[in-house]
Amino acid sequence: MSYGYNPQYGGQAPPGHHAGGFAPPPQQQxxxxxxDxxxxxxxxxxxxxxSNHISANELQQALVNGDWSPFDLDTVKLLMTIFDTDRSGTVTFNEFSGLWRYIKDWQNVFRHFDKDKSGSIDGHELANALGQFGFNLSPQALQLVERKYATAPTGGYGPPPGITFDRFVRCCVVIKQLTESFQRLDTQHSGWIQLxxxxxMQTVLAAP
Structure with a gap:
């Protein structure tokens, strides 16, 4: 399994793309x-x-994408809310164990859908992934998702380069949560509430 690299820990970054994840740690005893x-x-x-507890800022420093860019803080905070089971605002070693396995699993998912091995997810790959997850979004909603989660163009020019590993995880988790929220409101299982x-999905995704 390939892990991301963070210059904070020293050493040389290997060439090429990888899925992203934790940066290699220094040797500890x-x-x-x-x-484990x-x-x-x-x-x-x-x-x-x-402190034997990990904060959101500490976690962000240790997580990198396949292009060695740091995870967005919004993604880190989302991961914290999932695994901070005691709601302390930090992650203990036991909570960290679950988070580590979760990211490892998402690395495999990301590699599977990154068909061109570019290190990011494009619109077609995103549609394929969400469709296989059972999220049946229209082309218009898919475009909103792509625009919302794609990395900003380098220098502010040109089209977005795609969705990085961290944003892909956040995108899928948010859509899952929104879908479950809709299903709770849709008590008749008709596919309708007042919308x-x-x-x-388009109303929520269009929000800033």
Missing amino acids: GPPPGS PQLWQWFQAVDTDR NYDQF
Whole structure:
């Protein structure tokens, strides 16, 4: 499995694209009894203030995309809300273990749908991914998703270069959450509330 690189930890970045994820940790000693030594090394590397809890800012410093860019803070905060089960505002080692496996699984998903191995997800790849996940969005809604989550053009010129790993994860998680919210409102399972499913998705996705 390939991991992202963060210059903060020293060393040389390997060439080419990868899915993104955690940057390689420095060598650490003394994992807790019964824990995965490699996973404990990751946790120690991310926990820069040695508090035994990881904050959103610490986590952001340790997560990189396939082009070595840092994760968006919005994505990091979303991951924190999923795995901060005690609602402390930080992630413990046990919570971190779940987050690590989650990102590892998403790396495999990202590689599967990044058919051209470009290191980002384009519109066609996004439509394929969301369709296989069971999210039946119209072309108009898909365009909104692509515009909302694509990385801004370099220098502000030209079309967006695609959706990076971190934004792809956030995109899929948000659409899943929105779909589940709609389904809870759609008590008759008709595909309609006062708006139909696609209108609901377009209304929410168009929001800033």
